[in-house]
Amino acid sequence: MRSRGLIINGVSAPEDRYPYSASLQYNSEHFCGGSLVAPDFVVTAAHCTSSPSKITLGRYDLDDLSDYDFEVMDVVEAFVHPGYNKETVDNDIALLMLERQSIHPYVKLNADSDVPTKSDDLRVKGWGDIDPSDNGQLTSDELRETTVTYIPNEICEQSEGYVVTSDSGGGLIKRGKTAAFDTLIGIVSWGYGCADPNFPGVYSRISEHFETFLKPTICANSRSPPPYLKCFTNNVASTLKPTTAPVPVPDGLLTIEIQTDPYHPEDLGWELLSVPANDLIQSRPIGFYTNRFGVSVSEEVVVQPERFYRLTIHDKLRNGFKGRVTVFAGRRHVLSDALVYEPGFSSISGASVTHGFFVGDSPPRELTLYLSFDNKPEEVAWSIESVADDLLPLGFKWFGWYNNGFSQAMETIPVYGRERGTQKYTFSIFDKFKNGLCCSQGEGSYSLFLGESLIASGSQFGEKESHIFEIDAFGKLTFAHLVTPNAAAQPTSRPTNMPKQHISDSSPLEDDFEEELPLNPVMPSNVDETDSWYNDIPSKLA
Structure with missing residues (x-):
């Protein structure tokens, strides 16, 4: 030719x-x-x-x-x-x-x-x-x-x-x-x-x-x-050769795919714990990946299915992790099915970042997030955190997850059921360039539902918008309200300023956001100001 x-x-x-x-x-x-x-x-x-x-x-x-x-x-x-x-x-x-x-x-x-x-x-x-x-x-x-x-x-x-x-x-x-x-x-x-x-x-x-x-x-x-x-x-x-039956995949099998840091793999460690008991399931101590520069490592862990878990990723020197950690159910490694996707983080995140996730086919209940993007879907990030678990992210997508091929997306986020009683959560949505989903780069919007009950919606939020809501033990939405735009912070393993920690080696995001954001929750009409949980919001979100 x-x-x-x-x-x-x-x-x-x-x-x-x-x-x-x-x-x-x-x-x-x-x-x-x-x-x-x-x-x-x-x-x-x-x-x-x-x-x-x-x-x-x-x-x-x-x-x-x-x-x-x-x-x-x-x-x-x-x-x-x-x-x-x-x-x-x-x-x-x-x-x-x-x-x-x-x-x-x-x-x-x-x-x-x-x-x-x-x-x-x-x-x-x-x-x-x-x-x-x-x-x-x-x-x-x-x-x-x-x-x-x-x-x-x-x-x-x-x-x-x-x-x-x-x-x-x-x-x-x-x-x-x-x-x-x-x-x-x-x-x-x-x-x-x-x-x-x-x-x-x-x-x-x-x-x-x-x-x-x-x-x-x-x-x-x-x-x-x-x-x-x-x-x-x-x-x-x-x-034809006789073929052997495929090896069955154990219930609760997780595959943890790790792309080590190309410069300092020895700084990485991680631990997998149950939620809410915090029983240690598996871990790799800091130093375990010494001299394994920028390589792919696959770990398999079997956990009890139909449960929530917490994965904490540690960085010894607090100078950022330029690798990648992904958790899959079973051995089917399709990124869109990932239970956890950590694309790397910078020094702003400090010593660790944490992800929560559910393993199994029947979560106790689910939230549904509908996203309609403007012309820049890669600028959008969001998280849903459990207040009771120190703002453990139960749902999380960072900048760059949605690429130019997206015009819409629907996400389902497992949350706690009746066994955990009444639970409070925060939902935050971010725009990297502070122009929201509408209207300078097109017309987009978001809506978060519990069943048919609308929890939060919006489009013109600038840099960031957060909502706090409560679901009782019977699955009823008891209240939901907007925190003053730019007021809510990231989870405790994330910085309180505009989040910028999720930067992979190939990420185009290079400029840190340095300004501190005010914390001033808006009082909903159906919440008593003397409520101990409400008064504790600033300490939990700080």
Whole structure:
């Protein structure tokens, strides 16, 4: 194939156009591409299998931590073509079996040796090198694509070249009307330099390896081979290996995914406790991650389901944590299903931050938050805290969680039930640039409900707006009122000024908010000023 620019000088691909694209990553850094070709198999270049890797699926911008529904999986087994030659790069193709089935669509493998032709719409995609002069050091954060033209093998064989970095393993696609009609016809293998206009890029031809390697390997090992492969007909069925039953996932299994700080991993520690008993379930002391710079660590913990828990993340030197901590139920690691997402925090947070969450399918009761965004959804953050538990956040989304793809969102937040008696909560919503959800950047709004009872709503709140409300033991909303705008503070593990602590290494937020905000709750008509809880609000919120 001759590239008209390869990924260099290519364009950003449409965000949802190639949902089967895979990123092979080592220490959370992209080094090769791949394509999902079965629910549990990714195809890539054989020379990309020399380094241990995790497979990331469902990402468009690799630096956008608010991407929804992406998956990160381990490779269970790598099947390298038996004829692969490292010196000549012949048969540069491999299949990677994933630890579980992906929720993302796969692309169909081409079996027709007459494809491609000069008239086909061919695209190569990847996150690879975008600067031909830097030896592959500058790669793209966003998935990119470019058009290529077909050159017959007999012409291509008259040239010489060498392996291209970062783009390797990515897919050469015969583009259909939509992703469902795409066909994978090649794997990026090698070329002269990076996108040399006088030298064709070389791809491993899918049809060449379809019957002898790709189809039999997938049919023999996949837990759910694609129907179009017809694995259970002809001679393929006889080659299938007996499969073992999947290992059952224990009730209450949590997976804690940790991306350590790239500079000071030794400062990190964490503890998981029950709520309200505060029994220690699991912990990692400060110093546990010493010398593990910027790596991904997965921990599994089994807890009693249908209960609330508290995760506290500690920073020894109080100078910020530039890593990431995510908690998932079970082993299905889809970011939008995360029970906890801590994107990192700055020194403003001090020694620790805390998250509360519910484990199970039947929370005692739930709040529902409806958000309609203006033109800047990434500027919105919110939290719901339990007053009785020192403002433990039971629901929490920070700046950048909602990206430009959001116009609306609905969030369900588990809260305590009858066994905890009457409970009071605070709801706070923030706008990073102090212009609310309306109207300088479009028209947005928020509404928080308990069943059909409206707790809070608004749109024009500037920097911050907070509400205090009470739910009795029987699930009735007994009162809700607005705290004077800009009056309520963050949870005790957060600063009392405008929150700015949630800054990940790749976050665009750089300027701390320094002014202190006044605390002056507005007295609701149905609350007695002598009520001991009401008088204690300032101390709890400070």
